[in-house]
Amino acid sequence: MTHGPLGRPEPWPAPAKLNLFLHVVGRRPDGYHRLQTVFRFVELTDQLRFWCRPPGVIERVGAVAGVPETQDLTLKAARLLAEYAHSAGGRAGPLPGVGIELDKRIPVQAGLGGGSSDAATVLAALNVLWGLDLPAASLAALGVALGADVPVFLGGHAAWAEGIGEILTPIDLPSAHYVLIEPDAAVSTAEIFQAPELTRDSPIITIRGFLESGGHNDCEAVVRSRYPAVAEALDWLATFVEARLTGTGSCVFGAVPDAAEARDILARLPARWRGHWVRGLDRSPLVDRIEFERAGEARG
Numbered sequence: 056m057t058h059g060p061l062g063r064p065e066p067w068p069a070p071a072k073l074n075l076f077l078h079v080v081g082r083r084p085d086g087y088h089r090l091q092t093v094f095r096f097v098e099l100t101d102q103l104r105f106w107c108r109p110p111g112v113i114e115r116v117g118a119v120a121g122v123p124e125t126q127d128l129t130l131k132a133a134r135l136l137a138e139y140a141h142s143a144g145g146r147a148g149p150l151p152g153v154g155i156e157l158d159k160r161i162p163v164q165a166g167l168g169g170g171s172s173d174a175a176t177v178l179a180a181l182n183v184l185w186g187l188d189l190p191a192a193s194l195a196a197l198g199v200a201l202g203a204d205v206p207v208f209l210g211g212h213a214a215w216a217e218g219i220g221e222i223l224t225p226i227d228l229p230s231a232h233y234v235l236i237e238p239d240a241a242v243s244t245a246e247i248f249q250a251p252e253l254t255r256d257s258p259i260i261t262i263r264g265f266l267e268s269g270g271h272n273d274c275e276a277v278v279r280s281r282y283p284a285v286a287e288a289l290d291w292l293a294t295f296v297e298a299r300l301t302g303t304g305s306c307v308f309g310a311v312p313d314a315a316e317a318r319d320i321l322a323r324l325p326a327r328w329r330g331h332w333v334r335g336l337d338r339s340p341l342v343d344r345i346e347f348e349r350a351g352e353a354r355g
Contacts, residue, residue: 056094058107059106059107060105060107061106061107061151062103062105062184062348062351063348066102066104066158067102067103067176068098068100068176068339068344069097069169069173070097070098070100070172070208070340071097071099071100071167071169072094072172072204072208073167073301073335074094074274074301074302075299075304076269076270076299077090077270077271078086078091078258078259078260078273079254079257080255080256080257080258081251081274082155082255083219087219088222089095089217090216090217090219091215091216091217091260091265092215093214093226093265093270094204094207094213094333095213095226095337096213096336096337096338096340097308097335098334099167099235099331100160100340101158101159101160101169101172101173102157102158102160103129103155104155104156104158105153105184106152106153106154107152108151108153110150111152112153113130113133114130114152114154114155115127115154115156115157116154116155116156117157119157121159121164122163125156128173128174128177129155129172131202132175132177133153133155133177135200135201136177136178136181136187137150139193140185143193147271151185153184154208154270155177162306164241164244164305165237165242165304165306166242166302166303166304166305166306167235167300167301168204168302169207171202171203171208172204174201174205175206175208175209175341176341178198178205178209179194179209179347180344182194184348195209195210199221203219203220203221205221207220208339210225210340212226212337212342214226215262215265224262224274226262228336230335232311232314232316232317232332232333232334232335233308233309233311233317233332233333233334234292234296234308234309234332234334235330235331235332236291236292236307236308237331238282238305239284239327239328241280241305242285242302242303242305243303244302244303246281247278247281247304253273254273272299272300275289275300275304278303278305282305285300285305288305292309295316295320296309296310296311296320297309297310299313299330303314311332314332
């Protein structure tokens with residue numbers, strides 16, 4: 056069977072994340088920025104399914120709006136994992152092929168980490184479905200090669216992050232609901248981090264300092280000046296709650312006390328924007344999906 060599901064047919068989730076704050080605290084000799092941030096997952100997920108293909112075949116099933124096949128991190132992740140399994144992993148013989156189907160629900164270039172999350176889900180899923188059982192450290196090392204945010208999605212828990220975002224400390228956060236607003240803009244992360252006006256010397260803080268002050272986002276001023284639609288969305292949301300940019304944008308968010316207030320804000324949302332009400336999650340739904348698959352294997 057080369058076209059049935061690989062593993063159980065239920066979809067694999069790839070959750071979005073928020074950067075609750077983002078400080079740029081320096082720059083490395085290789086040009087990468089040194090960061091401090093807190094990643095939190097939210098209930099907005101892409102969905103992935105994996106389909107059987109002949110050995111050695113790795114391909115995409117269907118088109119994904121806004122994601123050319125040459126830039127698709129799901130394919131890059133699958134090919135990277137297959138290469139690692141044969142080289143460093145010492146696996147003999149071809150792996151089962153896979154067709155990767157992505158139901159894209161997280162907006163592209165929005166600062167929500169959708170591409171990194173998709174890549175992490177591919178690595179985690181195929182590690183199980185291909186029977187590789189690679190340790191978490193090996194998957195994280197592969198993930199960094201795909202993007203600095205990938206390891207947090209593989210870790211499966213909200214995290215305090217340093218370095219380029221790959222040095223992670225799990226953190227438990229107070230429960231929260233968030234309103235997310237998608238203005239009509241797509242922000243280039245490379246452009247923002249290359250901007251000469253970006254603050255690159257924010258003081259280093261501690262987890263306790265973040266919990267007391269909430270921090271800020273050093274990228275927000277740059278994004279505001281270059282993307283008027285994002286500045287407008289921040290100002291609009293700020294009339295209801297404290298509004299923040301996640302990552303390098305373009306999505307803006309604010310914490311709300313409950314679903315009722317979220318619905319009230321979204322009812323007033325200008326028609327040109329999209330909005331979501333989501334809960335913050337400390338545990339990724341990807342962890343539950345891995346456990347579900349393994350439990351199915353154990354039952355035979």
